[in-house]
Amino acid sequence: MKDYDNSMAIQMRNVCKHYPHFDLQNISLELPKGSIMGFIGPNGAGKSTTIRILMGLVQQDSGIVNVLGNQMPTHQIAAKWDIGFASEDMRLYKNETIQWHMDYIKSIYPTWDTNYAKQLVKRFDLTRHQKVKGLSHGQRVKAGLLLMLARKPKLLLLDEPTTGLDPVARHEVINELMDVLLDEERSILFSSHNTQDVEQLSDEITFIDKGRIISSENKESYLEKWRRIRLEISSDKQLPSLTGMVEQRRSGTQAIITAKSFSENMAETYRNCGAHIHSIENMTLEEIFVSEVQSSRAFNSSLDAATTGDNMNKGAAA
């Protein structure tokens, strides 16, 4: 990438990948160094495919990918020294112990931190001489994270790191990831279905659905824009459709408005139309996620309908 920005751990520009029943479409995202990005999307949205492209495990059909200054997949070998990757299907040797794996990783990576590895064994409540085949799912996930964290990679790519963990184990893993970020040069991108984890951990949030990024923003400013407005208006009056309103639900005199770019002017306009506003509430990331996905799907299907209509008209004209 000619204009590679040195302050970014990840830069993706217009990345596309075609599978027989799926297209990753024009993915562009940037992760500043020292930040943590939550990557949220429904099942089959394209999260793992994107992470695998960043890791060089899958090759994009087009578009530019730069990870820690390395063009991917061309310079993936150099990049992999500094990337820690963890996914649900991470393979450990079943007949070997956690200690065996620690020694093995230590022999490969000169950055391995023996003291930190020992601390992690304690914090994750693992037994070093236990064989992998005897570990529970949660213990296996924690062992995988330990092996990755103790070699101190500059970038962590985590594909659903908390899936299948009980609340206590999730809490331990999240706290550990937050501690990792105390070192300001390190960066994390993690995918999740769990919006609570993402809300707690992330500085940046990216939503993906059906292979397209639907938003990618700083968490604080993003959460600040969304509001749910509950109001009452006489049933014979219409509420105006304002810019930034993504949903309006009415039942008799009661209405609930979801706003994507809320401003006081919006509330004022409703009041001027005769509405009485009961409350203006902040929304959780989960509520915002559902609204984003629904409005993006509605928008895309209206575009598809318009395109189909155009084609039919062209067909008719021909």
Ligand SMILES: Nc1ncnc2c1ncn2[C@@H]1O[C@H](COP(=O)(O)OP(=O)(O)OP(=O)(O)O)[C@@H](O)[C@H]1O
């Ligand atoms: N090697 C492959 N060959 C064909 N299709 C694939 C391949 N890998 C992924 N896909 C398809 O790409 C789509 C996106 O999959 P991906 O695993 O990236 O989604 P995801 O967002 O991580 O989903 P989940 O949350 O369910 O894990 C799916 O429809 C999947 O079937």
